[in-house]
Amino acid sequence: MLPTLLAFALTLAVPLASQQHHEFLSLPTPAPATGFVISESGTVAAAPCRDGILRVWSLPDGKLMQAINIKDRAVDVTAISDDGKFVAIGDHQGRGSVWETSSGRESSPSIYLVHYPAAGAFSHDGKLVAFSVPASIIRMFPSSASSDGIRIPDSADTVAFAFSRDNSRIASVGGDTSLHVYDVNSQKSSSASTDLLNEALAIDFTADGKQIIVAGGDKVVYFIDPATGKTLRKFPKVADPIFALSVSPDGTLLCTVTLHADGMSLPAPIIIWDVASGEKKQEWTPPAGALGGGWTADGHLVVATASKDAIHLFRMN
């Protein structure tokens, strides 16, 4: 699931040029949404909105489940657990909060993150949510109302991070292109230089956890050896920086979201790649800048755009 922008569409059998991507659901919002997340279960979506409300909907019916008051909080990151049971935000004042989507109650007291976060994500088992702040990752454990911090040595700002599918590791990229891997069980961390020249903006693990996928200003997707930071292979260069990426739940597809040179709120291509072959399967530019989205467990990619009074959901493949 992508914590930021992500959108695909196109079935494998249909030529790229003739693909149509239709909006399948519209979620009314009295004020524009500033982010969007969808659970991997495909059953819950959430979006912080400019009226100070964090809205939570059930899918696919689009019924509003919760309208959580987050007034006076400038949301920097939003995250949702794979099963849709929890939603979290990290705000510009440096607070992290988690709510149960079924009840709208905070599952544990908000915590102080020391700094506003650059990224946030739940572990795939939903047991914890993490936020990245300069040189650290702060973890919150909703069920036990506790939190801790993992310090990332020699990191020049953590720009993005990801959990491995089995939740045993967290991988992060520093703004200086360095790679860091933290083993949850041993609590040991390792750091490595990568071959990236430009700042990395996005990261994920392959489904088997054996490789780390990184992309950013180089406009290239790198598959990297977690132990050494060395490049194992690369996808062909694209036209624009890649600022979000995500591996499909079955591990066969990779989605990348590019950044328009004139601003990230402008429409820019989203690409689906076949992980094994590196072939570009689909490329689509949504009608407006992608607000967020993610893979669902049934292998679909959902992309959200926003107008002043609604969130528009598109499904690819």
Place this chain on the structure above:
Amino acid sequence: MKTQPLSRRDLLLKCAAAGVLTSIPSLSVAEAITRWEAQEAGAKKITPWNEIGPFYKRLAPQKSELRAPGDPGLPVAISGQVFDTSGNILVGAKLEIWQADHLGHYDLDGYRYRTTLVADSAGKYFFDSVMPGHYPDRVCQHIHYMVTAPGHQPLITQLYFATDPVFDGDPDKNFTRDPLILSRELVRPVALVGDPKDIHAAVNFELVLGRA
């Protein structure tokens, strides 16, 4: 009766008399306090952090002329010195500097408006560039720095300009219009210098690194 607060020196002397402040045998208490005060006078605060992104790029070539002849945009000369928190200059500190062009675009494919500089024997650095443009995802004009020196914590920060129209002429009051500017110290005054027909801007930006 209201008592006068103790001066710093008197406070330290009182501590010495109480036995909670001692000095090495070769130094008298008075002399130690004098040296202590001198250290504090020269002490500098670490330059505030500001986030790295976007678009840091490794291996920028060393050059002080970032502006090519004919480049559009207001020419700006940036200079400064690099210190540690004790006020000592950091000779040889490495400064990686990058910015957008006058239209707000970063060069990701090459190294336009990117440089790696080394602080000279006086801890000074200098480069010639253009005022960076605004772009939609950031409110204010800015130049990025990543500064490293052996034995010191890396400094990641950004330089902002007091003349930025966003501040409406009052950066003290309006620097928070850019939510990423966490410290007023990073907004630097701009001097306009040179021939009226060939005017350019000059900015001084001192950098202070903390010990590792």
